[in-house]
Amino acid sequence: MVSLRIIYEKLLYSFGPQNWWPSDTDFEMMVGAILTQNVNWNNVETAIDNLKDEGLLTPKSITEIDMKKLEMAVKPSGFYRQKSKRLKRLSEEILNRGGVEPFLAENNLRENLLTIKGIGPETADSMVLYAAGKPTFVIDAYTKRIMKRVEGVTGSYRELKTYFENELPKDVDLYKEFHALLVELGKKHCKKGPDCEGCPLASRCRYMSSISKDQDAFTK
DNA sequence: GGCCAGGTGTAAA
DNA sequence: TTTACACATGGC
Numbered sequence: 001m002v003s004l005r006i007i008y009e010k011l012l013y014s015f016g017p018q019n020w021w022p023s024d025t026d027f028e029m030m031v032g033a034i035l036t037q038n039v040n041w042n043n044v045e046t047a048i049d050n051l052k053d054e055g056l057l058t059p060k061s062i063t064e065i066d067m068k069k070l071e072m073a074v075k076p077s078g079f080y081r082q083k084s085k086r087l088k089r090l091s092e093e094i095l096n097r098g099g100v101e102p103f104l105a106e107n108n109l110r111e112n113l114l115t116i117k118g119i120g121p122e123t124a125d126s127m128v129l130y131a132a133g134k135p136t137f138v139i140d141a142y143t144k145r146i147m148k149r150v151e152g153v154t155g156s157y158r159e160l161k162t163y164f165e166n167e168l169p170k171d172v173d174l175y176k177e178f179h180a181l182l183v184e185l186g187k188k189h190c191k192k193g194p195d196c197e198g199c200p201l202a203s204r205c206r207y208m209s210s211i212s213k214d215q216d217a218f219t220k
Numbered sequence: 221g222g223c224c225a226g227g228t229g230t231a232a233a
Numbered sequence: 234t235t236t237a238c239a240c241a242t243g244g245c
Contacts, residue, residue, distance in 0.1 A: 037227040043243060044226090078242040082228085120228050140226050183226050192224070 004167045007150070007201065008174070011181035014200035018180035021130035027100050028057050029131045033123050034086045035077040047077035059091035059100065086118030104132040121157050129179070135172045137164040138179045142186025149190065149207045 023029040031051065035044040050073035051057050056065055067084060074080045074087070093116055097103040106112055109132055113124035125138045139160045147153040153163060168174060189199035196202060 033226090036225090038225065039227090039241085040225040040243070042225090046243085076242060078225090079227090079240050080242080082240060086228090118228065122227060126226080138226085142226065179226090186226080 004164065004178075007204070008178050008181065010200050011185055012177070015181055015184050018177060018184060020176055020180035021126070025057065025100075026104060026131040027059060027094075030090060030127050031057065031087060033126045033130075034083055034090065034118065035074065037079070037083070037123060039078045043077045047074050050074070050076070059094040062087050062091040063095060082118065086116075089116050089118060109134070110136065121161075125161070126179075129172070129175055133172055135165075135170045135175055137161050137168075137175050139164070140179070140183065140186075142190060143179070143182045145192075146182055146185060146190050146201075150201050150205045152206055 021029045021032065023032055028048065032044055032048060035047050048057075054065075054069070054073055056062055056070065056073060062070065067088070070084045070087065071080050074084050077083060093112070094100055094103045097106065097112075103109075103112075110124050110128050113119050113127055114121070119127075122138060122140055125136045128134050128136045129138055139157050144154075144160060147160060147163075153160070155163070164178075168178070185199070185201070189196050189201075194207075196205065199205065
Protein backbone atom coordinates (compact mmCIF):
# COMPACT_ATOMS: atom_id res chain seq x y z
CA MET A 1 0.00 0.00 0.00
CA VAL A 2 1.59 3.16 -1.16
CA SER A 3 0.89 6.43 0.55
CA LEU A 4 -1.00 8.92 -1.54
CA ARG A 5 0.37 11.52 0.83
CA ILE A 6 3.85 11.03 -0.59
CA ILE A 7 2.59 11.46 -4.12
CA TYR A 8 0.70 14.57 -3.08
CA GLU A 9 3.77 16.10 -1.44
CA LYS A 10 5.93 15.39 -4.48
CA LEU A 11 3.43 16.98 -6.83
CA LEU A 12 2.96 19.99 -4.60
CA TYR A 13 6.72 20.45 -4.39
CA SER A 14 7.15 20.10 -8.17
CA PHE A 15 4.24 22.22 -9.36
CA GLY A 16 3.29 24.43 -6.43
CA PRO A 17 -0.29 25.18 -5.30
CA GLN A 18 -2.78 25.20 -8.18
CA ASN A 19 -5.55 27.05 -6.32
CA TRP A 20 -8.37 25.53 -8.31
CA TRP A 21 -11.06 26.04 -9.64
CA PRO A 22 -10.29 29.07 -11.86
CA SER A 23 -13.54 31.10 -11.89
CA ASP A 24 -15.06 34.32 -10.57
CA THR A 25 -18.30 32.83 -9.25
CA ASP A 26 -19.73 29.46 -8.23
CA PHE A 27 -22.03 29.49 -11.22
CA GLU A 28 -19.15 30.17 -13.59
CA MET A 29 -17.36 27.22 -12.00
CA MET A 30 -20.33 24.97 -12.73
CA VAL A 31 -20.53 26.22 -16.31
CA GLY A 32 -16.84 25.46 -16.72
CA ALA A 33 -17.33 21.96 -15.33
CA ILE A 34 -19.85 21.17 -18.06
CA LEU A 35 -17.88 22.85 -20.83
CA THR A 36 -14.65 21.04 -19.98
CA GLN A 37 -16.16 17.60 -20.48
CA ASN A 38 -13.71 15.70 -22.69
CA VAL A 39 -12.19 18.93 -23.95
CA ASN A 40 -9.00 20.93 -23.49
CA TRP A 41 -9.36 23.78 -20.98
CA ASN A 42 -8.08 26.30 -23.55
CA ASN A 43 -11.21 25.73 -25.59
CA VAL A 44 -13.33 26.22 -22.49
CA GLU A 45 -11.74 29.58 -21.70
CA THR A 46 -12.68 30.90 -25.12
CA ALA A 47 -16.27 29.78 -24.63
CA ILE A 48 -16.46 31.28 -21.15
CA ASP A 49 -15.11 34.57 -22.47
CA ASN A 50 -17.90 34.53 -25.05
CA LEU A 51 -20.50 33.86 -22.37
CA LYS A 52 -19.06 36.64 -20.24
CA ASP A 53 -19.19 39.10 -23.14
CA GLU A 54 -22.83 38.19 -23.75
CA GLY A 55 -23.75 38.47 -20.09
CA LEU A 56 -24.56 34.77 -19.95
CA LEU A 57 -22.96 33.76 -16.69
CA THR A 58 -26.13 33.67 -14.61
CA PRO A 59 -28.74 30.88 -14.48
CA LYS A 60 -31.49 33.36 -15.41
CA SER A 61 -29.77 34.69 -18.54
CA ILE A 62 -28.92 31.20 -19.76
CA THR A 63 -32.49 30.08 -19.20
CA GLU A 64 -33.83 33.01 -21.19
CA ILE A 65 -31.32 33.23 -24.04
CA ASP A 66 -32.15 31.89 -27.46
CA MET A 67 -30.71 28.40 -27.92
CA LYS A 68 -28.92 29.31 -31.15
CA LYS A 69 -27.14 32.22 -29.49
CA LEU A 70 -26.10 30.05 -26.59
CA GLU A 71 -24.77 27.45 -29.00
CA MET A 72 -22.67 30.03 -30.83
CA ALA A 73 -21.11 31.24 -27.59
CA VAL A 74 -20.37 27.71 -26.40
CA LYS A 75 -19.12 26.49 -29.77
CA PRO A 76 -15.36 26.70 -29.14
CA SER A 77 -15.65 24.15 -26.32
CA GLY A 78 -16.85 21.44 -28.71
CA PHE A 79 -19.98 19.24 -28.40
CA TYR A 80 -21.72 22.59 -28.37
CA ARG A 81 -25.29 21.39 -29.03
CA GLN A 82 -25.20 18.92 -26.15
CA LYS A 83 -23.42 21.30 -23.83
CA SER A 84 -25.88 24.12 -24.50
CA LYS A 85 -28.73 21.84 -23.48
CA ARG A 86 -26.82 20.79 -20.39
CA LEU A 87 -26.30 24.41 -19.38
CA LYS A 88 -30.01 25.11 -19.87
CA ARG A 89 -31.03 22.11 -17.78
CA LEU A 90 -28.63 22.99 -14.97
CA SER A 91 -29.76 26.63 -14.97
CA GLU A 92 -33.42 25.68 -14.82
CA GLU A 93 -32.78 23.29 -11.98
CA ILE A 94 -30.90 25.98 -10.06
CA LEU A 95 -33.74 28.46 -10.53
CA ASN A 96 -36.29 25.84 -9.48
CA ARG A 97 -34.44 25.54 -6.19
CA GLY A 98 -34.27 29.26 -5.58
CA GLY A 99 -30.86 30.20 -6.95
CA VAL A 100 -27.23 29.19 -6.77
CA GLU A 101 -26.78 29.53 -3.00
CA PRO A 102 -29.73 27.41 -1.90
CA PHE A 103 -29.03 24.96 -4.71
CA LEU A 104 -25.48 24.38 -3.49
CA ALA A 105 -26.61 24.22 0.14
CA GLU A 106 -28.85 21.18 -0.41
CA ASN A 107 -27.51 18.27 1.60
CA ASN A 108 -28.20 15.82 -1.22
CA LEU A 109 -26.56 18.06 -3.81
CA ARG A 110 -24.59 15.27 -5.47
CA GLU A 111 -27.70 13.16 -6.01
CA ASN A 112 -29.61 16.18 -7.30
CA LEU A 113 -26.87 16.93 -9.80
CA LEU A 114 -26.78 13.34 -11.02
CA THR A 115 -30.48 13.49 -11.92
CA ILE A 116 -29.69 16.23 -14.45
CA LYS A 117 -29.08 14.69 -17.87
CA GLY A 118 -25.55 15.52 -18.98
CA ILE A 119 -24.08 15.67 -15.50
CA GLY A 120 -22.26 12.47 -14.60
CA PRO A 121 -20.16 11.52 -11.59
CA GLU A 122 -17.08 13.58 -12.43
CA THR A 123 -18.95 16.77 -13.28
CA ALA A 124 -21.15 16.36 -10.19
CA ASP A 125 -18.18 15.77 -7.90
CA SER A 126 -16.24 18.70 -9.28
CA MET A 127 -19.24 20.97 -8.61
CA VAL A 128 -19.72 19.59 -5.10
CA LEU A 129 -16.04 20.04 -4.28
CA TYR A 130 -15.19 23.34 -5.96
CA ALA A 131 -18.53 25.20 -5.96
CA ALA A 132 -20.20 23.87 -2.81
CA GLY A 133 -16.92 23.30 -0.97
CA LYS A 134 -17.85 19.86 0.33
CA PRO A 135 -15.28 17.04 0.59
CA THR A 136 -15.83 14.61 -2.30
CA PHE A 137 -12.91 13.38 -4.37
CA VAL A 138 -12.98 13.96 -8.13
CA ILE A 139 -11.78 11.18 -10.43
CA ASP A 140 -10.89 12.04 -14.00
CA ALA A 141 -9.11 10.39 -16.93
CA TYR A 142 -5.70 11.59 -15.77
CA THR A 143 -6.26 10.28 -12.26
CA LYS A 144 -7.19 6.84 -13.59
CA ARG A 145 -4.16 6.74 -15.87
CA ILE A 146 -1.74 7.94 -13.19
CA MET A 147 -3.05 5.49 -10.59
CA LYS A 148 -2.74 2.65 -13.04
CA ARG A 149 0.81 3.49 -14.05
CA VAL A 150 2.24 4.61 -10.73
CA GLU A 151 0.27 2.57 -8.21
CA GLY A 152 -1.01 -0.25 -10.36
CA VAL A 153 -4.48 0.64 -9.08
CA THR A 154 -7.43 0.28 -11.43
CA GLY A 155 -11.17 0.23 -10.95
CA SER A 156 -14.49 1.90 -11.58
CA TYR A 157 -15.13 5.56 -10.83
CA ARG A 158 -16.66 4.65 -7.49
CA GLU A 159 -13.79 2.34 -6.57
CA LEU A 160 -11.11 4.93 -7.32
CA LYS A 161 -13.05 7.60 -5.46
CA THR A 162 -13.39 5.34 -2.43
CA TYR A 163 -9.70 4.51 -2.61
CA PHE A 164 -8.70 8.18 -2.39
CA GLU A 165 -11.24 9.04 0.29
CA ASN A 166 -10.16 6.08 2.45
CA GLU A 167 -6.48 6.92 2.14
CA LEU A 168 -6.77 10.65 2.79
CA PRO A 169 -8.16 12.76 5.62
CA LYS A 170 -11.53 14.26 4.70
CA ASP A 171 -10.15 17.70 3.92
CA VAL A 172 -11.73 19.96 1.29
CA ASP A 173 -8.58 21.92 0.57
CA LEU A 174 -6.52 18.75 0.25
CA TYR A 175 -9.07 17.23 -2.15
CA LYS A 176 -9.15 20.39 -4.25
CA GLU A 177 -5.41 20.70 -4.48
CA PHE A 178 -4.71 17.02 -5.04
CA HIS A 179 -7.10 16.72 -7.96
CA ALA A 180 -5.71 19.88 -9.54
CA LEU A 181 -2.15 18.58 -9.14
CA LEU A 182 -3.05 15.26 -10.75
CA VAL A 183 -4.46 17.11 -13.74
CA GLU A 184 -1.31 19.21 -13.96
CA LEU A 185 0.83 16.08 -13.87
CA GLY A 186 -1.38 14.52 -16.51
CA LYS A 187 -1.11 17.48 -18.85
CA LYS A 188 2.64 17.76 -18.50
CA HIS A 189 3.93 14.21 -18.13
CA CYS A 190 1.25 11.54 -18.16
CA LYS A 191 -0.48 11.69 -21.50
CA LYS A 192 -1.68 8.68 -23.46
CA GLY A 193 1.65 7.99 -25.08
CA PRO A 194 4.82 6.93 -23.22
CA ASP A 195 6.33 10.43 -23.33
CA CYS A 196 6.94 10.77 -19.60
CA GLU A 197 9.96 13.05 -19.88
CA GLY A 198 10.74 14.83 -16.63
CA CYS A 199 7.92 13.29 -14.61
CA PRO A 200 8.35 13.99 -10.87
CA LEU A 201 6.90 10.55 -10.12
CA ALA A 202 9.27 8.72 -12.47
CA SER A 203 11.05 6.98 -9.60
CA ARG A 204 7.76 5.52 -8.40
CA CYS A 205 6.27 4.65 -11.77
CA ARG A 206 6.13 0.92 -12.32
CA TYR A 207 5.90 1.30 -16.08
CA MET A 208 8.74 3.76 -16.41
CA SER A 209 11.38 1.03 -16.62
CA SER A 210 9.47 -1.15 -19.05
CA ILE A 211 8.52 1.48 -21.60
CA SER A 212 10.53 0.00 -24.43
CA LYS A 213 9.27 -3.55 -23.96
CA ASP A 214 5.69 -2.91 -22.96
CA GLN A 215 4.04 -0.12 -24.89
CA ASP A 216 0.75 -1.76 -24.14
CA ALA A 217 1.05 -0.79 -20.51
CA PHE A 218 0.27 2.75 -21.54
CA THR A 219 -3.01 2.17 -23.24
CA LYS A 220 -6.20 3.26 -21.51
C1' DG B 221 -3.62 15.04 -41.65
C1' DG B 222 -4.10 12.42 -37.36
C1' DC B 223 -4.24 12.37 -32.49
C1' DC B 224 -5.72 14.21 -28.30
C1' DA B 225 -8.26 16.88 -24.74
C1' DG B 226 -10.02 17.98 -16.80
C1' DG B 227 -17.19 12.97 -19.99
C1' DT B 228 -21.86 11.46 -20.74
C1' DG B 229 -25.88 8.95 -22.65
C1' DT B 230 -27.41 5.21 -25.24
C1' DA B 231 -27.44 0.71 -27.21
C1' DA B 232 -25.77 -3.75 -27.79
C1' DA B 233 -23.05 -7.83 -26.38
C1' DT C 234 -21.90 -5.45 -16.07
C1' DT C 235 -18.71 -4.23 -19.56
C1' DT C 236 -17.79 -2.23 -24.32
C1' DA C 237 -18.60 0.68 -28.45
C1' DC C 238 -19.99 4.75 -30.40
C1' DA C 239 -21.70 9.60 -31.14
C1' DC C 240 -21.04 14.06 -29.81
C1' DA C 241 -17.39 18.70 -32.22
C1' DT C 242 -13.86 22.28 -31.67
C1' DG C 243 -8.95 23.75 -31.58
C1' DG C 244 -3.81 22.96 -30.67
C1' DC C 245 0.18 20.65 -32.12
